[in-house]
Amino acid sequence: MIPANTSTLSMVSNAEQERTCIRPVTNAQKQYLKRRVKNGTFVRTFRNLYAQTEYWQKLYTSERIRHVAISLMDLYPDWKFTVTSGAALLGYDVVEDYDTLFVGSKYNSQNTNLQTLPTQIYIRSKTNKSTHDNPQLHRISATGKEQDATSDDVRIVQPSRKYDGQLITLPHLSDGVSYEIRSHIVDKSTLLFDAANSLSFRAALPIFDSAARDNVNFNKVLEICGRRYGGGDGVGVVSVGFNGAVGNGFVYSDVAGFGSNADPIFRLRRLCLFKNGLSENGGESFARGTMIDLGFMVPELQHEFVAPNSRVKYRCDFLWRVSGGGLIVGELDGYDKYFVDSTNSTHVNINFNSSSDTQMLRNSYNQTAINRNIDRQAERESVLFRECGVSKIVRFNFADVVGVKNLERKLVEAGVPRIMCVG
Structure with a gap:
């Protein structure tokens, strides 16, 4: 046991x-924490920053950021x-960019612990990237604009x-974030x-979907970025200096997915086109981005079916309408929803983006409630098939999405149309 004084605790x-x-x-505190990191009870979250391992591993990506x-x-x-750093501070959905983290190696859902991935921090800075920088730190050169x-x-x-056509300005949900932050x-x-x-693309889409829910005007975003970071005419022409630095603050070779002929404004425009504020969480956005990258038909989101007999409403994550009138439902399966006990008042208004809320759910484990939710899920699927004209239901989990291949196989087997060739 490594002793700690009162000030450290x-x-x-x-x-x-x-x-x-x-x-x-x-110095005493630094040495104490370094020893605790060695014995595994603490983790170093960034240079000279630490957290208790048990506490840290319960946090979601956005919370860690x-x-x-x-x-x-x-x-x-x-x-x-x-x-992702700015997005998380604004309360936007954030998903790890697994394509960068696992570049050159295959993702293995059995052997990869996503909870141990290092937290990446992105900044705009007037200081150029240094060899002494923390490898978790990604600097984008500030342009002064x-x-x-x-x-x-x-x-x-x-x-x-409501007010006879009078112009109103829609609020940002992120206005609730403190001015200081x-x-x-x-x-x-x-x-x-x-x-x-x-x-x-798929890692950026959750941020764009969040911005859509935040009432961001994407036409203004494109206009501003074209003027600031595109060419002089604001249409996305990029000027590259002698050192390979783009006039918008990027260096092509340092940016994941950037090719020498990439147009930064085009990448922005593509995400603005596919953003959808109906996406309920980062996982759903990430899954949809993966589907788009794979060339599948873009699904409808949060479609609501009404059972003709009972008039009960059933909502699905994804819906594809295929030729011949077929309906394919897609569901991103999460485990936490099965822990919700409708008879427990503390389970009202659960925030599934909060690790403390989901931990509370799991701590209040009730097998009866879990069985009831499983039965309801089975009944829901039966009604969708029997009364709502659904022809297929395809289920996939987050590991399927990260690894891509399982998701691709399941969508193909379900008959989801591919509208674009990839690879």
Whole structure:
């Protein structure tokens, strides 16, 4: 047992209560935490940042990013967080870019623990990338054209039905994020541009779907980014300097998925085209992005069936309407929903994007409730087949999506049309 003094224990407790990482100050604290990392009870989350292993492994990706980013704000006040880091701070859905993490190797759902993946941090910075940088840190060169997330330049303005066509400005859900935190994030246009050009398409799509739910005006995003990061005419012409640096702050060779002839504005435009605010979570967005990358027909989202006999409504994650009138339903299977006990008042308004909520569900394990949910699921499928004209239901889990091949096989076997050749 490695002894710890009261100040160290207090530091650990305070960090977890404040949802940040542990940042040791004294040499004694640093040595204590390094020893604890060696024996496996603590993990190093970033350079000079730590967390208890058990606590850290329960957190979701977006929660880990927020822990690290908020901890870094005081250390580096000039950093402006972008891509997944900025998105997580805004409360957007974030999924790991597995295509980058597993580049050159195959993802194995049996042998890969997704909970141990290092947290990646993205910033716009005036300082160039250094060999001394933490490998988890991704710098995108600041151009001086960026603003911060307190900017209001991508709001949707539309006529109000309630007030005789009077123009109203739709609010951003992310307005609830504190001004202090938003001042450490790039503006939404830059964040979306950076996400489009730093992540694979399927990893970026959850951020764009979140922005759609956040009432972001994508026409303004394209206009602003074309003007800032495209050519002088704002239509996406990219100028490359002698050092290979693009005028928008990117270096082609350093950006995942960038080819020498890639057009950064095109990548942004493609994501703006496919974004859909009906996507309920990052997993569904990531799955849909994978389907699009594989060339499958783009599914409808959250379609609601009404059973003719009972008038009960059943909603599905994905729906494909195929030739001949066939209906194929797709479901991204998660386990946590089966733990919800409709007779338990604490299970009302569960946030499945919150690790503490889902942990509470699992801790209140009730086999009767689980069996009841399984029976309801079976009855739901029976009604969809019997009364709603559904011809196939294809189920897949998140590991299927990450690994791609299982998802592809299941969609092909279910008869989901492929509308584009890939590979």
